[in-house]
Amino acid sequence: MNQEIQDYQVQSEITPASAEEGYQVKLEIFEGPLDLLLFLIRKKKIDIHDIPIAIITRDYLEYLEKKNQINLDREAEFLFIAALLIYIKSQMLLPREQEASQEDDPRKILVDRLEEYQKIKVACTLLREKEEIQLQCWSRTFQPPIANSNDLDLLEVDLFDLAENFFLIMKRKEKENFKVIKGKDVSVEEKLKEIVDYLEKNGSMDFLEYFSSRETLEEALVSFFCLLELIKNRMVIAVQEQLFQTIRVWLRKDHQPHQHHGQSHE
Amino acid sequence: MNEQLKAILEVLIFISQEPLTLNKIKEVLGEVPEEELDSALQALQQDYADSRRGIQIIQSAGGYLFATKPEHDQWVRRFLQIEKKSKLSSAALETLSIIAYHQPITQAEISAIRGVDSTYSLKTLLQKKLIKIVGRKKAPGNPLIYRTTERFLQYFGLNSLDDLPKEEEIAKILEEEKQILS
């Protein structure tokens, strides 16, 4: 049994979900009820157009009881299909006056869904192959060096971008109003040195990350002014490729190490 | 062969951050005989297809784009110091395929096909710009409508939606599977 499940996993190319869908990682064996149902049908080598509903329902409920092979966050959805199975089973038990035509088959509603889902599953495998190749090809995500290239942070927008932008700006505003500046002197001199040292050691920094991990708002603001100072003095290059993406900062190759003391501000 | 034209096309493809479309090329270059343009583009692609080259010109999302060849993936990753690019989760891929084949489509319709709620996957896909919201459906509740984007095509190396795996291709695979199983 276990072996079969593992085989199934390999076949259907279940990959660890990305961080934002992290809750699925551990539990992901059967993503959804249709997934489980298709698995049971394949395991029993059943023709999808002639499902022995009683048997499949029993198998399905067995899995549901064990619970460890289904995604618990999806329990309600698994139960919904269970209810559908039981309903179909009861319909099939009803005595019929004559041989039912295909259209009257109470299983039809389920078969149609499974067929559609099965097609999508195959399409997924085919797309996965294409994805695999494409992920190995790298295009540039930045504008190559071109003279006079101001205002190049251009993007295509859709309704989501528009709305997301607006609500994020509003949230940002809201948050700003509640920030309290705590005391603790942060000297610009020290901060400049700290940033340059960091860059010399690490090559580049994710400024947003650095910025938001500062202890106080004051320290964060001082860091920001230091960055502006460093850009002005042509010590570093800072690039933001897109709105809400991070700002990456590099030390310019031709900068003189540790000559920034004193020249940094008047 | 118009070598001058070829060189200019190389420049334009090089500076474009997205697949460079024929329309864009014509907009920049003005009047150029179609055949001349085609043959220059083909010749350029062939130049780079040479096995001694590390980069290539690919045709994707209806345009031309420079990219590294897949066999050098490991060097790129060593250089950028990153792990293998992460694939879409199976939930996201499932959602995306459904949108690709059934667009324009609403969230409720997607969830109905998958049998599970698809909010999280939609978010991932929106943020990766593989799908976009294109308006609202004239139906109770006026739900938002989704479609795949240009970036979707690019992500899978498709030139257009017509390049999606065809119904017959899928049917053939299902048939084969059936035979193996029985």
Added chain:
Amino acid sequence: MNEQLKAILEVLIFISQEPLTLNKIKEVLGEVPEEELDSALQALQQDYADSRRGIQIIQSAGGYLFATKPEHDQWVRRFLQIEKKSKLSSAALETLSIIAYHQPITQAEISAIRGVDSTYSLKTLLQKKLIKIVGRKKAPGNPLIYRTTERFLQYFGLNSLDDLPKEEEIAKILEEEKQILS
């Protein structure tokens, strides 16, 4: 000539955002005989120096990088101009989103929300006919009032402004962000 090495160098120079230095190359490739590296780099540079190529590999700030050849500058500029015209900048998008949700609105009100002056963005949006001036506010200075246009609705596939995604809808899709921000 080590063709394999040459191809890898081409790849590395291509994806490097900064001039690619010898040190960086060695860091990625590990041990490579100095002469072999030099001759591969030279050969690569020569390949591109060919007059039939539009791009070149130049040495700058102690490293190698791809750049367009100066004789094609006019085409590069034309391309960038057209590119700029056809898309929105992030500043313009921010401004547009505020006008969409807060119309009618004045420039001062927009700038107050964004925290930066928005004159330039407004100009861009007016040129693209995504917003229009609908009158003046009865307030000190009689500032101009802005609204989105029909074209704005068309562009985003909306029937009316009521169809703009609601905060709850976006919040639902963005659930995690909401938790971080609140």
